[in-house]
Every structure is written in structure tokens, then in C-alpha cells.
Amino acid sequence: MVEERRVSDSRVETVHMVRPNHLNAAGRLFGGILMQWLDEVAGLVAKRHTHSNVITASVDNLRFIKGAYQKDVVVIIGKVTYVGNTSMEVRVDTYVESVDGMRRPINRAYFTMVALDENDKPRKAPRLILETEEERAEWEAAKKRREMRIKRKEEGF
Numbered sequence: 001m002v003e004e005r006r007v008s009d010s011r012v013e014t015v016h017m018v019r020p021n022h023l024n025a026a027g028r029l030f031g032g033i034l035m036q037w038l039d040e041v042a043g044l045v046a047k048r049h050t051h052s053n054v055i056t057a058s059v060d061n062l063r064f065i066k067g068a069y070q071k072d073v074v075v076i077i078g079k080v081t082y083v084g085n086t087s088m089e090v091r092v093d094t095y096v097e098s099v100d101g102m103r104r105p106i107n108r109a110y111f112t113m114v115a116l117d118e119n120d121k122p123r124k125a126p127r128l129i130l131e132t133e134e135e136r137a138e139w140e141a142a143k144k145r146r147e148m149r150i151k152r153k154e155e156g157f
């Protein structure tokens with residue numbers, strides 16, 4: 001079994017068109033729908049990285065930067081930024097893409113996903129191969145976020 005994978009090996013990009021059934025009463029993309037799409041992307045990224053079942057342990061720094069509206073093309077990109085022992089951090093960025101291909105950020109979130117064995121118990125996740133300066137910088141930032149999560153968990157927040 002391969003015990004290490006590149007960030008690019010598990011990168012996921014999905015595209016959705018915002019339709020009337022995705023809107024809230026104010027006519028914007030309903031946040032709950034977007035969160036479902038984000039969770040699906042994070043899960044797929046983690047599955048591709050681990051080649052196993054995974055579970056969402058937490059989501060943090062979820063930022064709704066701008067709204068999206070009917071007929072908008074929503075592009076969601078997920079990638080692994082950090083791997084611990086059994087858990088990994090997946091950053092998920094969401095954009096609205098205009099007809100000329102320009103992408104405007106509308107959301108960013110960080111998911112902690114846990115690799116599961118055949119008994120649904122946490123299992124070791126493959127190491128992450130960092131190839132670019134950006135990936136190394138993300139890893140360092142993710143270490144700080146992980147420390148904050150552990151502290152929050154310890155203190156019961």
C-alpha cells in the first residue's frame with residue numbers, strides 16, 4: 001500500500017449551477033446547501049488521499065465571504081493541507097465563475113477528516129508529500145490551526 005501521496009493526487013474540483021431549489025427566502029444560495037457541497041468535496045479529497053472510508057470530525061474557519069445567486073456557476077476546490085496521525089485537514093475554497101472564466105472567492109472552510117478502518121475506527125492516514133512553497137506554507141499554517149483545535153477540544157469549547 002502507498003503510504004504517502006501528493007496534494008495533487010487528491011485535489012477535487014466540482015462545479016454547480018445555482019438553481020431555484022438552492023435558494024433561501026432572500027434569493028441567495030442557501031448556506032446549508034453550500035455546506036453540503038463543501039462536505040462532499042472534503043470527503044472525496046480525504047477518500048482519495050487515504051483510499052479508505054473517512055468521517056468529518058470538525059469544520060472551522062467557515063467564512064461566507066460573498067453570496068451567490070440564481071444561475072451563478074459555483075466552483076468548489078478541495079485539497080489536503082496537513083496530515084496528522086489519523087486525521088487530515090482539507091481546505092475547501094468556493095468561487096463564483098463568470099463567463100470570461102474569472103473566479104471570485106465566496107467561501108473558505110477547513111475540514112478535519114479522519115481516516116477509518118473496516119471497523120469504522122480511526123486508522124493511520126498516508127503522509128503528505130509537499131512539493132511547492134505554497135504547500136509548505138499551508139502545512140505550517142495548518143499546524144497552528146490544529147493546535148488551536150486541540151486546545152479548544154481540551155477546554156471543551
Ligand SMILES: CC(C)(COP(=O)(O)OP(=O)(O)OC[C@H]1O[C@@H](n2cnc3c(N)ncnc32)[C@H](O)[C@@H]1OP(=O)(O)O)[C@@H](O)C(=O)NCCC(=O)NCCS
Pocket residue numbers: 055056057058083084085086087088112114122149153
Ligand atoms: C471523529 C471521531 C472518529 C474522532 O474520534 P475520537 O475518539 O476522538 O478519536 P481520536 O481521539 O483517536 O481522534 C482521531 C483524530 O481526530 C482528531 N479529532 C478528534 N476530534 C476532533 C475535533 N473535534 N476537531 C478536530 N480534530 C479532531 C484527533 O485530533 C485525532 O487526530 P490525529 O490522529 O491526526 O492526531 C469521532 O469523534 C466521531 O466518530 N465523530 C462523529 C463524526 C461524524 O459522525 N461525522 C459526520 C457528521 S454528520
